Amino acid sequence: MSTVIEVRNVSKSYGGVIANKDVSMDVHSGGITGLIGPNGSGKTTLFNSIVGYHPIDSGSIKFENREISKLNVPEIARLGLLRTFQQTRIYGEMNGVENMLISLPHRKMKLMESFGNNSAEDYERADHLLEFVGLYEKRFLRSGSLSFGQQKLLEFAMALMNEPTCLLLDEPTAGINPTLINGLIDRLKRANSEFGITLFIIEHNMRVIMNMADHIYCLAHGELLAEGAPDQIQNDQRVIDAYLGAH
Amino acid sequence: MTALKVILYIVLLAFTVAAPFLFPDFRTQLATLWLMIVVSLTWDMTGGQMGYNSLGNIFFYGTGMYVAAVISIGLVYDVAEYTSAAGGGMNDFTPVQYFTGVGLGMLGAGIFCALCALILGYILFGLRGPYFAIGTLGVAIAAGELVSNWEWVGGGQGITLPVYPADLDEGKLFFYFLFAGTGVILFIFLRWLYGTRFGAAINAIRDDEEKAEAMGIHTMRYKLVTWSMAGFFVGIVGAISAFQLISFEPLESAYQTINLGIFMVVCVLLGGKGTLWGPVIGAIVFHVFKEVTWNYLLGWQWVALGALIVVTVVYFQDGIMGWLAHRKPEWFGVRVEKNDATEGADR
Known part of the structure; x- marks a missing residue:
């Protein structure tokens, strides 16, 4: 190893x-x-x-x-190399899907690519990971309104989205x-x-x-x-x- | 976009084009309204969408005025001679020279202000929250003082530009359409921009910049580019204002921190921070309120304006769009959706 x-x-x-x-x-x-x-x-x-x-x-x-x-x-x-926080941190004004999409890896993203839109695969992956942590039904809610535990799960899903x-x-x-x-x-x-x-x-x-x-x-x-x-x-x-x- | 939205946008655009002909007596006020809309929309780019409350965006307005004036004069005369003559027999411009000056002046002002935003942003974006607000305010005030002591651009006396080289009523139409055109282009640009990954990235910076950094987002890059886009458009309307006002001086009209510099913030707060329509609605309500009190409450107009600001800041922080979003969250896409995915985790 x-x-x-x-x-x-x-x-x-x-x-x-x-x-x-x-x-x-x-x-x-x-x-x-x-x-x-x-x-x-x-x-x-x-x-x-x-x-x-x-x-x-x-x-x-x-x-x-x-x-x-x-x-x-x-x-x-x-x-x-990514970390999550003890005091959970998510983007409170954005909904679950938006939180996921902005967490896509920025390793290779050039400035010009940021002016593009997310692909259908990106949306699918976001939905899949939200499903994985059990937040699929709440994905269009303002994430700041989720409970602490749900925010923690969302933060975990965002970390996974970042590969x-x-x-x-x-x-x-x-x-x-x-x-x-x-x-x-x-x-x-x-x-x-x-x-x-x-x-x-x-x-x-x-x-x-x-x-x-x-x-x-x-x-x-x-x-x-x-x-x-x-x-x-x-x-x-x-x-x-x-x-x-x-x- | 639904068909209803398309029709709505067409109606609004048609009204924009028709307005100066429907209300010919209010052409200057309508032009100023579009100026308010542009500065509010650009203020919201950093203030509402990115969480950086700048009190110094007026810097780009004033700088835009001066850059445009210097370019349009410099095409024909020596700038120092022109400003020291202060309009004394040295302002003969042919129509071609005038319109070339306006066009190049607008473009130059936009580009120069965008560059200024990159340089200033590199220094100022290390500051957060109220420190950023005060830092940017300091830049605008300092710039006004510096320019008012700079004789080459006319010092405290300012600059007098040539008058529109034809019928003055036609001139009012000309400036209305320059402002309105800039506003419409800016609105379309922002409508597109906020839907891209770029828009999501600046929203992420607003919600939690530390988290955004920890997720590897190029925070500084996004902050600089956003502010320089804002600077570009403010510089352009500054340039248009310079030609519209004809004569302007540094402290009261160019770097007017306490008037337009604050009005743009109030407009956004009134309409709703961080929304596309909020700044537009806020600017319209604010401008109408201001014009009405200036006409019918003369003597008390500043008191009324102050009261509006206090009430907005204390009791109505979310603004009109924010209030709507609380009342009708479903209009803004907030909903609980039944699970229709077939695979995934057990719950």
Whole structure:
């Protein structure tokens, strides 16, 4: 298995607060990698560093063997490395279909092509993915009027529309109705197996992440605490201590 | 487009052509109405469709005036000599020179303003929200002050252009059709543009620019191109205004930040931000309101106008089209549709 994202010795601090210290990890192509850790352990900071949201203090981040730690957000997104947000972000004034169509990959789109219209295949793909996340009936509603959980599903569908190589999901099940979570896990797994998208997931819900990921990293106080297969992590005393506050 | 819409557009176009003949006494007011429509539509391109509230679009209007004046004078005279003579015996233009000046002046003003928007946008689009509004306002005010101290273009006295070289009533028709023509072309252009991927991209920037960046949209590119399209059309109507007004000066008529510069924003808010028809309807209502109060409430006209602005901003933020969209969402394509797809996820 080749490595899609290679994080090496990344450190990031905000003033005196050290959010990430000397973190290294690999995300393998085609897999589902999990990232867990107590609140404030630096998970979202690491995600933000990877997608170019802020410059890192030291270290290196590579995407498909290309150094990306100096690139900005849209450039990294156009390479095929996409993220969703913890606080869901969709285009609230536009309806579901419009949200999907504007999420078509902009990697190759030239300015002149933007003056064209979307093709029938684009519409079909949008409808298909909206169907995939269960929002087909609500596709002509203003997406800002959808519930939080539905917006989260829409954001996920938009990410799929963009055909990324790798998708970083920041707490995909937070705020979603427990009965919908199983459906979402199933869809995430299918996105991974059917569309071949590598997933890198921050998740607090242990049942969800243990069920999905094939490899898990655990952060605590900005440092890498443990890594391994789900059952290894589950039985790691350091991880249990970090979550129960034995520090 | 449905047949009903086609008929509606034909009727509107016919009325546009017939209006100055039906109401010959109001030719100048009708021309000004089209000016209001153009500046409102262009303001809405960034303000309503892209979420960047510019208070400095008047910069393109003033700059358009000056560029057109300099071009049309420069074709015949030395600009410095002409402006220092201030109309003293140096404004003989043959009809051919006049109309060449108008045509090239309009074109030059549009292109120059589009370029200005690219350069200014590159600097200013780093600012968001109220900072962008204040930044652009600063540009317009600074430009007015700079030009009023620039003797080559007449300084604070401004420029006096040649008069329309024929019957003055015919001149009023000429300017009406220049404004109306620009307005109709702009409307058709925007109707098309908002339906393309480009339109969707600027809407995405309005709704959540950070998300748009995270999805890989070339945000800066779209912002620059949109503002330069707006600048192009504002520059053109600025040029037409220069020839229509004949004599203009920098602070009150060219870079008039507190009049037209604010009116265009109020028109859009009144009609409904981010819609194609909102700015048009807003401009018509606003202009009629303004003309009526200026005629029948003289002395209180600014109070009435101020009251209209306050009421719009405080109680009627969504404007006429926004109010309609709340009342009749189905007219705007909002609907729940039964699932008729045969394949897909289980739910």
